[in-house]
Amino acid sequence: MKIPPIDLRYLRLLLVYICFVNCINISAQGNTQVPFDTYSPSNATTFTDLKEALKNIDKAYKLNLSNQIIEPKLYPKLTKLNNLQALMLINNNITNLPTDFSNLTSLMYFSSRGNEFNKLPEGFGKLNSLMWLEFYDTKLDSLPAEIGYLDRLKTFHIQNNKDTLTLPKSIGYLNSLSEFLIYNTVLDTLPKELGLLKKLKSLTLVQCNIQNIPKNLGKLTDLEELVLDNNFLEDLPVSIYHLKNLQYLSLKNNRLSKLSDHICYLKGLSILDVRGNSISEDYVRIIQTLLPGCKVLWK
Numbered sequence: 001m002k003i004p005p006i007d008l009r010y011l012r013l014l015l016v017y018i019c020f021v022n023c024i025n026i027s028a029q030g031n032t033q034v035p036f037d038t039y040s041p042s043n044a045t046t047f048t049d050l051k052e053a054l055k056n057i058d059k060a061y062k063l064n065l066s067n068q069i070i071e072p073k074l075y076p077k078l079t080k081l082n083n084l085q086a087l088m089l090i091n092n093n094i095t096n097l098p099t100d101f102s103n104l105t106s107l108m109y110f111s112s113r114g115n116e117f118n119k120l121p122e123g124f125g126k127l128n129s130l131m132w133l134e135f136y137d138t139k140l141d142s143l144p145a146e147i148g149y150l151d152r153l154k155t156f157h158i159q160n161n162k163d164t165l166t167l168p169k170s171i172g173y174l175n176s177l178s179e180f181l182i183y184n185t186v187l188d189t190l191p192k193e194l195g196l197l198k199k200l201k202s203l204t205l206v207q208c209n210i211q212n213i214p215k216n217l218g219k220l221t222d223l224e225e226l227v228l229d230n231n232f233l234e235d236l237p238v239s240i241y242h243l244k245n246l247q248y249l250s251l252k253n254n255r256l257s258k259l260s261d262h263i264c265y266l267k268g269l270s271i272l273d274v275r276g277n278s279i280s281e282d283y284v285r286i287i288q289t290l291l292p293g294c295k296v297l298w299k
Contacts, residue, residue, distance in 0.1 A: 035132050035155070036064065039109035040086035050074050057081060066090040079103040085129075090114055095139075102126040113137060116162070125149030131176075135161070142166040148173035161185040172196030182208055195219040206230055215239040229253055229273075241265045252276045258283055264290040273297040 044061040047053040050070060053060040060081045070092050079100045084107055091114035102123030110127075113136035125146030133150070134157035141163045148170025156177060158165070164186045172193030180197070181204040190205075195216025202225040203217075210231040217226075218239020226243070229252040236251075241262035246269055253276035263269075272287065272294050284298045 036062070036086050036088055036109055036111070039132055050078060053081060058083060060084055062086045064088045065092060069093055076100075082106060085109065087111070097121050105129060108132065110134075111136075118163075120144055120147075128152060131155070134158070137162070139163050140165055143168055143171070145170045147171070151175050153177055155179045157181045157183075158185055159183040164188050167191050167194075169193045175199065178202070180204070182206070184208075190214050192216040198222060201225065203227070213237055213240065218242045221245065224248065226250070236260070238262050244268065247271070249273070259287065261290065263287065266291065266294075269294045271295050271297070275299060 040062045046062040046064055047060055048064050053063050061083055076098045079098050084104055086109040089112045094115050099121050101121045106129055107127055108129050109132040111134045116139045118139045130150050130153050132155045136159045139162045145168045153174050154176055166188040169191050177197050178199055179202040184207045186209040192214040200220050201222055204227040207230040215237040223243050224245055225248045227250040229250055231254055233254040246266055248271045250273040252273050256277040275297055284296055287296055
């Protein structure tokens with residue numbers, strides 16, 4: 001069979017198009033900001049040495065102390081950085097924050113990973129500029145009640161905490177909280193006050209040893225994503241089916257054998273993930289009948 005000749009004009013146009021798309025992708029990647037940069041001036045210098053930051057206190061808006069041992073004599077002076085807006089501590093071999101950490105009142109972003117904090121210092125609630133807060137690999141047994149004063153906090157992550165964690169009732173005072181994630185952390189209880197987080201759009205409680213969900217979670221009327229994977233849930237409170245804005249519900253690896261017929265009220269649900277449960281194929285068909293516009297993942 002004779003192969004037709006290649007149209008070189010078409011080939012050139014194709015190559016130009018590919019180059020154009022690649023340029024767009026590279027540009028988009030270059031403009032992508034990580035949260036650390038989002039909550040601080042984009043043109044500010046990122047200091048990676050505490051000593052240098054202390055020499056330039058007025059310019060120290062961003063401090064990333066990743067994977068380094070902080071000199072013990074310098075560490076308490078961290079709180080002199082009055083303009084600091086973004087702070088990242090990763091694998092620093094520290095177990096506590098400075099006692100006067102609350103002096104960092106300009107702080108909007110704080111992340112600690114790989115530091116086994118066993119408590120938060122007094123006055124933590126005075127950091128009322130905080131909008132992003134995350135703790136990974138800590139040993140916290142509780143959060144202080146004053147954390148409820150962080151009324152600008154939008155994102156709160158806790159992962160791989162190495163002790164059973166108690167959430168205070170004051171968690172319900174976080175009026176601006178939009179995303180709350182707890183992963184691989186045994187929770188003592190789930191306070192009903194979680195239902196007061198009216199602006200919450202995403203709630204993730206994965207591998208938290210949860211056996212029951214408080215019915216007050218049904219009051220989270222703005223909630224769009226609810227992830228409750230790898231727990232011990234046998235059923236859900238009927239109030240959960242009143243979350244009219246819920247789009248994504250993940251219940252993987254629990255002890256569910258069925259869901260209430262009230263699930264039909266979740267009109268906006270687009271994905272329901274029930275893999276790793278004892279839900280039969282016949283019952284999945286019933287769910288699909290009740291939610292014709294929803295994709296059900298079950299095996």
